[in-house]
Amino acid sequence: MKALVYHGPGKKSWEEKPKPVVTIPTDAIVKISKTTICGTDLHIMKCDVATVTNGRILGHEGVGIIEEIGNAVSNFKKGDHVLISCITSCGKCEYCKKGMYSHCEKGGWILGNTIDGTQAEYVRIPHADNSLYPIPAGADEDTLVMLSDILPTGFECGVLNGQVKPGDTMAIVGSGPIGLATLLTAQFYTPAVILMIDMDDNRLQVAKTFGATNLININQEDAIKKVMELTEGKGVDVAVEAVGIPATFELCQSIIAPGGHIANIGVHGKKVDLHLETLWSHNITITTRLVDTVTTPMLFKNVLSHKLDPLKLITHHFKLDDIVHAYDVFGNAAREQALKVILEA
Amino acid sequence: MKALVYHGPGKKSWEEKPKPVVTIPTDAIVKISKTTICGTDLHIMKCDVATVTNGRILGHEGVGIIEEIGNAVSNFKKGDHVLISCITSCGKCEYCKKGMYSHCEKGGWILGNTIDGTQAEYVRIPHADNSLYPIPAGADEDTLVMLSDILPTGFECGVLNGQVKPGDTMAIVGSGPIGLATLLTAQFYTPAVILMIDMDDNRLQVAKTFGATNLININQEDAIKKVMELTEGKGVDVAVEAVGIPATFELCQSIIAPGGHIANIGVHGKKVDLHLETLWSHNITITTRLVDTVTTPMLFKNVLSHKLDPLKLITHHFKLDDIVHAYDVFGNAAREQALKVILEA
Amino acid sequence: MKALVYHGPGKKSWEEKPKPVVTIPTDAIVKISKTTICGTDLHIMKCDVATVTNGRILGHEGVGIIEEIGNAVSNFKKGDHVLISCITSCGKCEYCKKGMYSHCEKGGWILGNTIDGTQAEYVRIPHADNSLYPIPAGADEDTLVMLSDILPTGFECGVLNGQVKPGDTMAIVGSGPIGLATLLTAQFYTPAVILMIDMDDNRLQVAKTFGATNLININQEDAIKKVMELTEGKGVDVAVEAVGIPATFELCQSIIAPGGHIANIGVHGKKVDLHLETLWSHNITITTRLVDTVTTPMLFKNVLSHKLDPLKLITHHFKLDDIVHAYDVFGNAAREQALKVILEA
Amino acid sequence: MKALVYHGPGKKSWEEKPKPVVTIPTDAIVKISKTTICGTDLHIMKCDVATVTNGRILGHEGVGIIEEIGNAVSNFKKGDHVLISCITSCGKCEYCKKGMYSHCEKGGWILGNTIDGTQAEYVRIPHADNSLYPIPAGADEDTLVMLSDILPTGFECGVLNGQVKPGDTMAIVGSGPIGLATLLTAQFYTPAVILMIDMDDNRLQVAKTFGATNLININQEDAIKKVMELTEGKGVDVAVEAVGIPATFELCQSIIAPGGHIANIGVHGKKVDLHLETLWSHNITITTRLVDTVTTPMLFKNVLSHKLDPLKLITHHFKLDDIVHAYDVFGNAAREQALKVILEA
Numbered sequence A, B, C, D: 001m002k003a004l005v006y007h008g009p010g011k012k013s014w015e016e017k018p019k020p021v022v023t024i025p026t027d028a029i030v031k032i033s034k035t036t037i038c039g040t041d042l043h044i045m046k047c048d049v050a051t052v053t054n055g056r057i058l059g060h061e062g063v064g065i066i067e068e069i070g071n072a073v074s075n076f077k078k079g080d081h082v083l084i085s086c087i088t089s090c091g092k093c094e095y096c097k098k099g100m101y102s103h104c105e106k107g108g109w110i111l112g113n114t115i116d117g118t119q120a121e122y123v124r125i126p127h128a129d130n131s132l133y134p135i136p137a138g139a140d141e142d143t144l145v146m147l148s149d150i151l152p153t154g155f156e157c158g159v160l161n162g163q164v165k166p167g168d169t170m171a172i173v174g175s176g177p178i179g180l181a182t183l184l185t186a187q188f189y190t191p192a193v194i195l196m197i198d199m200d201d202n203r204l205q206v207a208k209t210f211g212a213t214n215l216i217n218i219n220q221e222d223a224i225k226k227v228m229e230l231t232e233g234k235g236v237d238v239a240v241e242a243v244g245i246p247a248t249f250e251l252c253q254s255i256i257a258p259g260g261h262i263a264n265i266g267v268h269g270k271k272v273d274l275h276l277e278t279l280w281s282h283n284i285t286i287t288t289r290l291v292d293t294v295t296t297p298m299l300f301k302n303v304l305s306h307k308l309d310p311l312k313l314i315t316h317h318f319k320l321d322d323i324v325h326a327y328d329v330f331g332n333a334a335r336e337q338a339l340k341v342i343l344e345a
Helices: A039-044 A141-145 A149-162 A177-189 A201-210 A222-232 A248-257 A296-304 A319-329 B038-046 B141-145 B150-160 B178-189 B200-211 B221-232 B244-255 B296-304 B320-331 C041-045 C141-145 C148-164 C177-189 C203-212 C223-230 C246-257 C296-304 C319-332 D039-045 D141-143 D152-161 D177-189 D201-210 D223-230 D246-255 D296-304 D320-331
Strands: A001-005 A012-016 A028-035 A064-068 A081-084 A122-125 A131-135 A169-173 A191-196 A214-217 A236-241 A258-263 A273-274 A286-289 A314-319 A338-342 B002-008 B012-016 B028-035 B062-069 B081-084 B122-125 B133-134 B169-174 B195-196 B214-217 B236-241 B255-264 B272-274 B285-287 B314-319 B340-344 C004-005 C012-016 C028-035 C062-069 C081-084 C122-125 C132-134 C169-173 C195-196 C214-217 C236-241 C257-266 C272-274 C283-287 C314-319 C340-345 D001-005 D010-015 D030-035 D060-070 D081-084 D122-125 D132-134 D169-173 D195-200 D216-217 D237-243 D256-264 D272-274 D284-286 D313-321 D340-344
Touching: A001 A319, A028 A081, A028 A141, A039 A319, A064 A141, A064 B178, A122 C257, A131 A296, A141 A296, A141 A338, A149 A177, A149 A236, A149 A286, A169 A177, A177 A191, A177 A236, A177 B028, A177 C177, A201 A214, A214 A222, A222 A248, A222 A338, A236 A248, A248 A258, A248 A273, A248 C340, A273 D340, A286 C223, A296 C122, A314 A319, B002 B320, B028 B081, B028 B141, B028 B200, B038 B320, B062 B122, B062 B141, B133 B244, B133 B296, B141 B340, B150 B178, B150 B255, B150 B296, B169 B178, B169 B244, B178 B195, B178 B200, B178 B236, B178 C214, B195 B200, B195 B221, B200 B214, B214 D237, B221 B244, B221 C122, B236 B244, B244 B255, B244 B272, B255 B340, B255 D141, B320 B340, B320 C236, C004 C028, C004 C319, C012 C319, C028 C141, C041 C319, C062 C122, C062 C141, C081 C195, C132 C296, C141 C296, C141 C340, C148 C177, C148 C236, C148 C257, C148 C283, C148 C296, C169 C177, C169 C246, C169 C283, C169 D340, C177 C195, C177 C203, C177 C236, C195 C223, C195 C283, C203 C214, C203 C223, C203 C296, C214 C223, C223 C246, C236 C246, C246 C257, C246 C272, C319 C340, D001 D320, D010 D320, D030 D081, D030 D141, D039 D320, D060 D122, D081 D177, D132 D296, D141 D296, D152 D177, D152 D256, D152 D296, D169 D246, D177 D201, D177 D237, D195 D201, D201 D216, D216 D223, D223 D246, D237 D246, D246 D272, D313 D320
Parallel strands: A169 A191, A169 A236, A191 A214, A236 A258, A258 A286, A314 A338, B169 B195, B169 B236, B195 B214, B236 B255, B255 B285, B314 B340, C169 C195, C169 C236, C195 C214, C236 C257, C257 C283, C314 C340, D169 D195, D169 D237, D195 D216, D237 D256, D256 D284, D313 D340
Antiparallel strands: A001 A012, A028 A064, A028 A122, A028 A338, A064 A081, A081 A131, A273 B272, A286 B285, B002 B012, B028 B062, B028 B122, B028 B340, B062 B081, B081 B133, C004 C012, C028 C062, C028 C122, C028 C340, C062 C081, C081 C132, C272 D272, C283 D284, D001 D010, D030 D060, D030 D122, D030 D340, D060 D081, D081 D132
């Protein structure tokens, strides 16, 4: 079969690889129908993720059709259409029982990381019963690709951890795909005000069409001052960090109200300053999280009932064998005005 | 009347001051029966608390007897024995309605800070109905002085914010009075393991008699290594920071398990490093809090039903007019093996 | 002044009464601008509420202008426009401190019940600082009258107690004003499916325009069978009882899924059957609640930010002195297709 | 092998049955070391549980040693000592993923009910990875038998559902084994007052040694009056129903405070009256639950750290092949002063 293979810093190719086979009884082999590229894949290409080695097939998102199952798989059968979770969950370790699949002792984020991933014609999914979801006939599969990673990540790490409540004033720092996924799912809880903060006017305008109530371009105005004006000097109830650099985490600390929540989503490469000299008495909560995808079934329900429209996040379509080109486009997201891309087999 | 008055860095005296009077209808005047000295008072003496100015009567803890009430006070009458909360609460601002009395728009921590405090023969308590608690006849008043500040602080900032649960493994970093108050009240939730970490063997031994299951002296062993050995390499579910310096907050980050909670109690004078480069994916929660004293009524119940014995925290007794000496003893806590002192009028 | 006075079963009149005055320092006198009639007022007229005696001015909802304040009122001054909560809260008893204003030791539902109410030119509001809310200049006052009672009741007793979550399937039994208020505010949490169950086609059609996803007329189809068909035989996650009779509470028990929540809002006049012989093992939760109005500030925010449009609930307008006629219309709600009426001074 | 087999109303025998074998890859065969008899087994003997048919091996509790595993079992191997949960959990259905194992689509309470159980020399455990727990070397196995059912039932259905908090006043209605298990585990949350209500003085005295603070014998005094005296007329914060008849559920309704929780544990055979005519406005919560055994790992930790001593519940020991006699003793619990019995292979 063909697959997108990582060959060290900056190097990848669409090349022939052996088709995967069931190796333990809980495995399933899935024929990929649609997949996408994640910001994390770009980090891998820059060699930022040490666990990914030369020869690895990338990708941790997608939908497909069951090709083969191990003898302990009972939720699925050959021919079923399935959504692949970016997080593999065994369902029987201490962490899975607590709903913290991200730290599954035999899974977690392994696809396209420590085992071969979904940017290929076929993929082996370990612990298939707990790591795949059935797709009802007629569901839009482009839409569902957004449920593999980006929507549960925005929702769990940003919205749930931020404890967004009706009436809240929240700020989302970073209007890229993950910030926008947070924006879409934050509206499940009907905050009164959603401030979107970024430096790219195009992305801010997109945020407006997605439901942001106020836009702040940090290149054009003093974000802290603006937030304080809009909140009568109190700051925001929830600040979501959706970038992953010290400056944006610092901004969250400057705009958080007493009693507020800072929810970090960003993948950070270095330590940040935490201003306990002022925050020690501010009754705030800071959270971090690798997505657990425990909310995927709920997101499914809200997609099917038209309470959530993930299609908004998709800007480009490619054929799967044109994936190298798709990486170029997605890698120049600002210039290309790209959010998420769909790769179709 | 006589009172302990702050006169700038390192200077204080027990001197004559005018007896306070009711100034607004919600005030009460309380004749102090017993008070104590807080670690914060020592910080004030070192000039660490900018809001305290020359001439201020210190103290924010104590029990006493109502001497006079304003015409809008309805919960109390002259002669009632009362517990004074370290936090003044108006009961009618946005924060008080949310149970966040620490940030009361007209109160918060003001006693012995921005208004005169309890280390005196009389004190004026604003918003008396919401800032005082009735003491039943026959209750032990030494015990109750511990409910003005230290026990709710340990409980709310450490135990509640740390979300201590039955079966948890927790570490308390710092075995001073506040760490010990956390230790006493953590046991309300029956954690399986409580590790006490300090550098003073005497205080660690005290912790053992208070219920700590394991002691770690960081001057004698590698605390991180020891914690990991005791937790099968996972770390602790809850780490309480009860010191207030970068090194101890750093230690908490090194020993926290995935999914764990770091609850900061310490009063920090400078920023700390937050290691998001590793913690971003560890699903942890960090909290800060100035005590709200919302749990004082509950603590009262558990003291009266003998589920909590705060007397353990009291090591020294003085007459109120011997307070300058008491400051000396309390200021040399390690040498004097002092925890909390009682000053009796 | 003029007021609507209750004179025993079925008897009321718009008559002259003494203008109220400040009697304790925490009182305020409010000149009524707008008020409304509640279903509870109709119950009173039928003599169902034993605490209401001959000579009582009815009404517990409204907006108005501060006419006079006691010397302990600090949140308001003469001339302020205010929203009156149906629940009076002292802010300083055990229940108020827990946010359970409905059981305030000196308040609760007293307006138009044990003290004179809002269907008058003036009303005395005890504990004004905690029982009134400021209205910003320019806000629509018809809209805000809906925040005195009906919206917090639907939200707190139905939505919050029912623990409605994104993706849930919920049923609301009863499509009258309170069921519709539940429907409007349930959407703050974005359930996937909202089934509205009633016997009046007109009210069901109104529910559809308010956001119900499915309508069931129990006079035309088997409600239990229909719900089970729509939920793959599981039943609903949340069932809200918004009528107050045994049959509707029974229906809730028949359609609740394992793990589900039954939230009672209805005012019941007699006991009901609880089928523990089947429900004991179904992991369900049943709640009751008299509204606390703790969420009024949040509702205010969502009205001002256009996330909630209470105007939909208002079908009729009258002059305040035409209130006897308004009672007739509201008392024949089905025939008149009436939901809420506004009475304007 | 030998097993205790049900043969219709009142009939059982210790007889030869075929040794079970692995039938699906997720099964394990466990050689029973110790088991016990549950009150539910007595109900079965009276023909109260329609799902149990002639020929069924009874029993749903026990500890043992793994004899054989299916090829998809990965948490255990032959020779491992294991605790058997009374609830079988597949770990991969909708309910298991929500932690509601009691309603597992392929499991739930099936042992000694719809499949053969643990009162035998060997038992087949389906979904072994999720339905067994490893026992560390040296742990006391009598103690652990109490973790199969009775302790998680008391804790989850009574204590967790009742939301027992530090400082609470709670009542437990019924001082049999399940009420006593509730009493032991309620103390994890340090309520201030625990009232035990029963009609058997011996069981009440046992409750006192287990930590009850007040005893009420309903045959000797007016329970409602006594509870109201002890609670200043307010009633209790939490009432746990641990009997399963209308009278005891009625009592819970009469003693619950506004805002309180009634947690039903009892297995009810008929409907009960729910007094919504008074409770509709009392802000109460009523819960039902079949135990999920999600807290078994936590209970394990607290047993191993000596925070919980289940041995107190064991009054009698028998050899496994003396089980018919053991049923007689356990079936006359009051006369024999029996709580739980241990049957040893």
